[in-house]
Amino acid sequence: MEIRQLKQDEFEQHLELSMYAFQYKLNEEEAERSRQFFRPERVWGAFENGVLQAQLKLYPFQTYIQQQSIDMGGIAGVATWPENRRQGLVDQLLRHALQLMKEQGQSVSFLHPFYFPFYRKYGWELYAEYMQYTIPTGLLPAKVQTDGHIKRGVRDIELLHSLYSQYASQYNGTLVRDTEWWQHAILRSDDTRTAVYYAADGQAQGYILYTVLNKEMNISEIAYTTQEARRGLWTYISNHDSMVQHVKLRAPLDDGLPYLLQDPRIEQQRVPYFMARIVDMKALLEQYAFEKEIAGELTIEVSDRVADWNEGVWRMVWDTDGKATVEQVAAGDAEPAAYDVQVKADIRVWTAMLMGYKRPTELARWEQLQADEQAIQLLEKLIPNRGTHLMDFF
Structure with missing residues (x-):
């Protein structure tokens, strides 16, 4: 079995496997458009006698973590033919991808799982x-008068990107977008409508991306930099009350919409979405923006049976600028009892904590994090309390 990147002339094999695994069909025009955007260097395959047996895509992305841009490997399109399943092909591809991401300096990785337990094993x-x-529509927010105005049909990527970046960088785990991503992933469809809120001084302060079809308004993105823009955008949404019967919206967990509605008895669903993984623990810790004005050190133990370079005991020392230096004091096969380990956790737990998805106190309460109370409180002070969100899909 050979693990390698695909070649340009292997597009048909790639597309055939993708359509079979994910149960979709492209017509000739759609297939040709897909061919134009095919990047063979981003697709890794398991080949036997030159025939593609399994594949995955590895995107070179960046993500916001504690308001910094961190290199991230985005995994997508993991697929194998049914006759090849449970033969370890995807296992080989995932392990290869992890090694590759480490070499390329991508200290974290994201993916959208078909089955959470499968990827937790890795x-x-x-x-x-x-x-x-x-x-x-009868329960939409009340319409309010603002000093600004709305402009529809704005497709100025530079403007939208500026607003998106200000909004997205408030969260951990949002994508750092580029122009190509805006063109081919966000604004690709002509059905996607835009509306931008401008303040009285002409400054753009927020936008929504949405569709209106069959008496339904579906908002895929709402981003704003001021509360005035939030009010103005919701007034614009509510002005569709004669056209639509209801509005659908995806929002971050902390958006507070039910509280802001006169009647919060609306349909609400909390949806598990993307998974993350620390690829390189040392690199991430040394890139991380910890809280400032706190100096000290911790000795931590990391369990990682797949990426063994993370396994072992590490000493982390940080300064009052919130920057850490990290050194390994015992490899994974050493006896950790010989060291005064203050915090122990699996790589999945470290991921949830450093991404900001779960706080140290929560993880300790659920017995996911082994640490004494002093170490837990130190981690609580060190890790900024910033939630997670992701507005994209790949």
């Missing part, structure tokens, strides 16, 4: 959820 953990709201 060290990925749930990190992003979202709220799905369905709001009847």
Whole structure:
């Protein structure tokens, strides 16, 4: 079995396996468009006698973590032919991808799982959820007068990107977008409508991306930099009350919409979404923006049976600028009892904690984190309390 990147002339094999595994069909025009955007260097396959048996895509992304851009490997399109399943092909591809991401400096990885337990075996953990709201028009927020105005049909990527970046960087785990991603993933469909809120001074302060079809308004993104823009955008949404019967919206867990509604009895669903994994523990810790004005050190133990370079005992020393230096003091096969380990956890737990999805106190209460009370409180002070969100899909 050979593990390698695909070649340009292997597009048909790639597409055939993708359509079979994910149960979709492209017509000739759609297939040709897919061929144009095919990046063979981003697709890794398991080949036998030159025939593709399994594959995955590895995207070179960046993500916001504690308001910094961190290199991230996005895994997608993991597929294998049914006759090849349970033969370890995906196992080989995932292990190869982890090694490759480490070499490329991608200290974290994200993916959308087909089955959470499968990827948890390889060290990925749930990190992003979202709220799905369905709001009847009669329960939409009250319309309010603002000093600004709305402009529809704005497709100025530079403008939208600026607003998105200000909003998205408030969360951990959002995607750092580029122009290509805006063109081919966000604004690709002509059905996607836009509306931008401008303040009285002409400054853009927020936007929504949405569709209106069959008396339903579906909002895929709402982003704003001021509360005035939030009010203005919701007034614009409510002005569709004669056109639609209800509004659907995806929002971060902390958006507070039910509280802000006169009647919060709307349909609400909390949806588990993406998983994350620390690829390189040392690299992430040394990139991480811890809280400032706190200096000290911790000795931690990391369990990682798949990426063995993370396994072992590490000493982390940080300064008052919130920057840490990390050194390994015992490899995974050493006897950790010889060291004064203050915090022990599996790589999945470290991922949930450092991504900001779960707090140290919570993890300790659920017996996921082994640490004394002093170490737990130190971690609580060190790790900024910033929630997670993801507005994209790949």
